Amino acid sequence: MDGKYLLFFIGAIGAFNGLVLAVYFLFLSKRKTIPGFYLGILLAALSLRIGKAVLVYFNSNLPVIYLQVGLSACLMIGPALFFFAESSVKPAPQHSKRARWQLSLWLGAAVLFGLVFPYATHRALWGLYIIRFIYAVWIIYVVAAGVMLRSLFGRLRSTSNPLRSAEKWLLGIYGSNVLICFSFVIALLFRDICETYYGGAVIFSIVLYSMIFIRLYFNQAAGDFYLLPAKTTPKKMPGANMEAMLQSLGQLMQQKELYKNANLTVSELARHMNIPSHQLSQLLNEGLNKNFTSYVNGFRIGKACDMITEGHPYSLESIGYEVGFNSKSTFYTAFKKITGTTPNLYKENMLSEKDHSLSIS
Structure with missing residues (x-):
């Protein structure tokens, strides 16, 4: 029992602080950046999904609106991860139209599905079809993000062109998202024979606090850990x-x-x-x-x-x-x-x- 409460504490505090960081990146940060914007969306969506997982695991009698919001947030995790990775390795001066319409599409789909087929009256539909569709979208974007970062993976063991610190952070964030996605998918497919439902919450909390600790400990490092070094403007020739x-x-x-x-x-x-x-x-x-x-x-x-x-x-x-x-x-x-x-x-x-x-x- 003590172990379960420890897991609840780790998962819950991670979800809460993930939301706090999401608000910071989206609204409070003095240095507004495109990767920071997508990271804020990613943290918010993960925190809602993980918060729902933690609460349901330890209290199955929660109002169904929590279940619907938590599951719907998954539709934003994959796109946010992909565009976070894309904007980190391919810096752009503004949000691309493709990113805007895709994020708007999935947010609109989550709201529309929730209004037309609310979880409270369509539990079977959500349990059999909608949740599988949501996870499929999540997996597709995770794979696409991996393809986007394939050049960085190819340099993991390179000695001639080693990864920079920001690139290592980027791969770390991607890898943790892969583990979180994997843990939830396994829990969905094999819910009767294994208990990995809270695994994603634990992974998220550990990675989140590791990033915060290292960021604070090595505060002298230049730049934000989620950004690749900005391109410098070349000096004009004499x-x-x-x-x-x-x-x-x-x-x-x-x-x-x-x-x-x-x-x-x-x-x-x-x-x-x-x-x-x-x-x-x-x-x-x-x-x-x-x-x-x-x-x-x-x-x-x-x-x-x-x-x-x-x-x-x-x-x-x-x-x-x-x-x-x-x-x-x-x-x-x-x-x-x-x-x-x-x-x-x-x-x-x-x-x-x-x-x-x-x-x-």
């Missing part, structure tokens, strides 16, 4: 250095005719310059207000115009391939964008100018 690098880059492109390589990439060009690829992109963006493709295509079209003007015997399509384009359509599109006319019209104009000059002479 003007003189930028001009010199652009001049060297232009000479390299002209002398080695690197643009003729249809498979040329920014990484390969950066290797020729002995600079990181991100620095090359920054150089083109700040110095010329161009991206890599526009820059390379400028050399290709310039060479194509020279070949057309010189009366090269190649067909226009062949000239496109010769200067580095891998298809006729991309050549014609780039030519029109850069020169304002088509290769055919450009050739006709060149021929007419030559004829005119010959007639005058």
